[in-house]
Amino acid sequence: MKIIGIETSCDETGVAIYDDRLGILSNQLYSQVKLHSNYGGIVPELAAREHEKKVIPLIQAAMHEAGLKSKQINAVAFTAGPGLVGSLLVGATIGRALAFAWDVPAIPVHHMEGHLLSPMLEEKTIKFPFVGLLVSGAHTQLILVHGIGEYILLGESVDDAVGEAFDKTAKLLGLKYPGGPNLSKLAKKGEEGRFIFPRPMINHSNFNFSFAGLKTFVENFFEKNKNNDNEQMRADIARAFEDAVVDILVIKCKRALKYTNLKRLVLAGGVSANMSLRQNMTKMIKSCNGELFYTSPAFCTDNGAMIAYVGMIRFKRGEYSKLNIIVRPRWALSDIASIIN
Template identity: 65%
Template sequence: MRILGIETSCDETGVAIYDESQGLLANQLYSQVKLHSDYGGVVPELASRDHIRKTVPLIQAALAQSGLQAAEIDGVAYTAGPGLVGMLMVGATVGRALAYAWQVPAIAVHHMEGHLLAPMLEKHPPAFPFVALLVSGGHTQLIAVTGIGEYQLLGESIDDAAGEAFDKTAKLLGLDYPGGPMLSRLAQHGMAGRYKFPRPMTSQPGLSFSFSGLKTFAANTIRASADDPQTRADVARAFEEAVVETLMIKCQRALKLTGFERLVIAGGVSANQTLRTSFSNMMRKHGGEVFYARPEFCTDNGAMIAYAGMLRLQGGTPADLVVSVRSRWPLEALPALSI
């Protein structure tokens, strides 16, 4: 079975082809970073128009890369949510139209399930059950995972997601878009211990997150400090350490609550090197294992959509002819699969 996957939920246009026996055959990605950099963030209308321009050429490039013809594709998967409707509709309409023209099933994929399953694309994928930490610009969630579609939400952010807080704090530091990765690079030059930021919601029980107050603390610290390169680096380091330690504390609680020994970290923030080092050390002490996708599969991409779509099609959940996308879509609402 070969599935073509299309991802257009935000500011990356991704197209990939996944074969159930041979693995990933093609992976094409176009980033809109330059398009949105002048605005300091994603402009939805511009993003949607750019997806329209790029999706079909990337599909053609993916077919060429894989050496396949359209007749050799067995299904088309597309991101159907959650996300902004205008961007989602581009991939959904193209994907649904291709599936109709090629007379193959279409599969509507949950964006966060794609991220959650991205580590399955690696040579040593995690076995079930595991705790998943999904950290991206729009989501920070802890999920107990016992199978495909068997998801229990343990906790999530009540305000800003971790990635959103990274981007907003980067903007306060005068960094360009996309701010999160730039803040992390700046933090590498920071002095440890100069600033101590709070670890929000860790002094009380539970698995919920809150990063809005941490962003405000960063803003107040920046206003009260000298405006020089070393100070900005020190603030960036203190902020990054606070976010990573907060995530670690909550993950430790989730592992203890579930009794699971495996932790999956997925989403754009999972590419952060400080986070990876800290969590690897934590799980080594815990006696468990931590799994990530390779960095290029942490951010939005077509490969994770193609893979998730393949599993969904194998489980018997193709989409009907109606093109439908969802701005909100609880992960735990997905049906479980027995595959």
């Protein structure tokens, strides 16, 4: 069976085709980074318009890459939320139209479930249950995963998501959008331990996160030391910030594994591509005699392959939806069944 997946939740247009026997047959992606870099961040209206321009050519390219005709597609999956409402509507409308025209089921997919299960695109041996750390531009969540659709929120950010904190701190340091990857690149030039920044909420007994205070601390620190501003100082600040964020995430994950008495941890979302995070999580999981799973960088950011994969799972479970177009800009994983069937 073959599923085409369409991802248009934010600023990347992704279309992919997944085969339940052969895996990924095609994976097309268009990034709007250059467009939004002119504004220092994502402009929702421009994002939606760009999806309108690119989604159909990408569908055609994905079909051509896979060497398939429409009659060979068994279902159409698309991101129904969470995300930017205008962008979501583009993918949902196209997805519904294709499903109707091809006379196949339409499957709305939760964007964060796509990220959460994305390591399974390449690694088939991840067993349930496990703890999942979702770290993206708009989400920082610790999830207890008992099975497909069985998700319990352990903790989340009470303010900025980790990706937002990276981007805002990068902007403070004069780095271009997208800030997160550029900050990490600068941090590699930084001196370890020159500056030590706080680790908010690491002593709290719960699994929640807070990054807004850390961002403000960096802002105040930078202001106090602006007379000494140079490239090395900015690199050292970037290193101290990244080290603090990684420590927070590692400490919380270790605590969640102990609380759940589990040994398996999944990292997912755009920030999971961060090499410092991967290296430190690897050290932590080895000390716990556990297993760590993450996907290749190409599948960490938004992509159609993860949507097609989840679509295949839902398709096999008979979880389709009606033809009415519904998107959820805000959609909790715990409420994942709300627009299925």
